[in-house]
Amino acid sequence: MTDASLPPVQNADVPPARALSRRILPYAMLSPAVIVTLAIVFFPMVQTAWMSLHDYVLFRPNDFEWVGLGNFKAALQDEVFWISLRHTIIWMTTTIPAQLLLGLVTALLLNQPFPWRPVARALIIIPWALPSVVIALMWVWIYDSNYGIANEFLLRLGLIQRAIPWLADPDTALAAIILTLTWQGFPFFAVMILAGLQSIPRSYYEAASIDGASTWNQFRYITLPGISGVMMTAVLLRMIWVANSFDVIFVMTGGGPGYATYTLPLYAFVKARTNLDFGYGSAIAVLFTLLLMVVVVFYLKRTGKAVS
């Protein structure tokens, strides 16, 4: 963001009333948005923190007993919590690099001149625009153990001997979901990185090829440094979004089989939704948020510089 504020007008002729209104005006213009977000975002957030300190089960609405950090202690001793945490880490550390790599390759290709480039560029983003429920639906169909095209395809190629129930087998369920999420998210990287690629001046490449630099060296010393900033921002943004998007998992497997595809946000949601245990669910949500905060702080440090 550029600094687009007006130069401060320090004019002695301005009557005090107008000077005052000028100072208040920006706040007045901001107040509707700020008040509404306070009411529907910050107030609920504080409420989550408050609920997490209580024993609060929805079907016993009159019980709202203060338990202090009891829910958090229980979470740390809860086996499912640790399973979910482990899955969250696996899920983030495989999905995001996979999306980044595929996105980078796609962006590099889209940056080359070829006749149908505009069409390719428009179509590549489609997964990004689809509702997560629809994404889940079509991948469940693809992974179907009896009639799914994934099995059909791999059987024909001779890569597997018999049909695999991808989503029903605890050993493959998480991997199958990771592939789905990679498919959903890589276009975002492609688009971001492409924008970065196009901001690198052509003259750099011209100079490099006059000096006889190889394609690989041009990539290594011009392209990569040129897009590292965008890639960093994209990774951080995506980490936050991927962490948020448990809806695909929720529809595809609901966390199952067993706890094979549980992740922390999913666990918090299921706890509250199925068991109506809002106290414990809130505690897990708060713990997850605290972990995510580390990423958020990194991101804000980067954009914070750009804002001012």
Added chain:
Amino acid sequence: MALHKPSLGKRLLTVDLPMLAILTFTLGPYLWMFLTSISRESTLFTEGPSIWNATIENYTRLFNTVGFGDNLLDSLIVASGTVLVGLSLSVTAAYAFSRFNFPGKRLLMLQFLLINMFPLVLLILPLFVLMRVLGLLDTHLALIIANSTIAIPFSIWMMVSYMNGIPRSLDEAAMTDGCTRMQALVRVVLPLCLPGIIATGIYIFITSWNEYLYALTLGGRNVRTITVAVQTLIGEYEVQWGLLTAGGIVGAMPATVLFLLVQKRLISGLTQGAVKG
């Protein structure tokens, strides 16, 4: 990137083919879903999906028996409502951020950025409790409010970036000619960033249309958006994949079409900040 023109054969091998492979991976699942949806349910499992016996029976069943029309209407109301709330609240805020320097500006801007960073699961539980207390569960308003938590900060960020692109000398000229601040905003700045506002509105529409978790938690029997309806289909018609995929196609259609229409402007808006930062 390469400056010398590569030969056609080399280009086909290193650019066109890999691109085609990636596009197949990208669009394949979607096309497969479409193909399934136009296949006859009775022959789907014996002969597999095929284009030769295309039929729209799954779609007619979707609207006549399952009642997808009502769900589409619910989604339309919620998404349009969110666009209205999101845009109207953020226009003046974005103008203030773009045109004024005031104490606390940085902090307030970061606050709006921060909102988008919080996990949705942190908000969904208290919003449910809140809506229950207010008696708003299973109403359109509840879903509009919930979707606004995402829409407001997002549209403020987008609009600040569009407004920064409009020279300040224009507002100043208008004000020299006797306009007040608000008149300058309404008569000069808004018309100029109208394309940006439309793109932002469409993006909000798409995200609210696609939203699922709030709709599931805060909706119910009366208000059931398309995403929840699709998910319910999965539960009810477990193996009727022709019907299910038809539901998926219908559910995804509005968002996909809108996205393709505005993708260029939207992406330049979305990536602008990132490239500079």
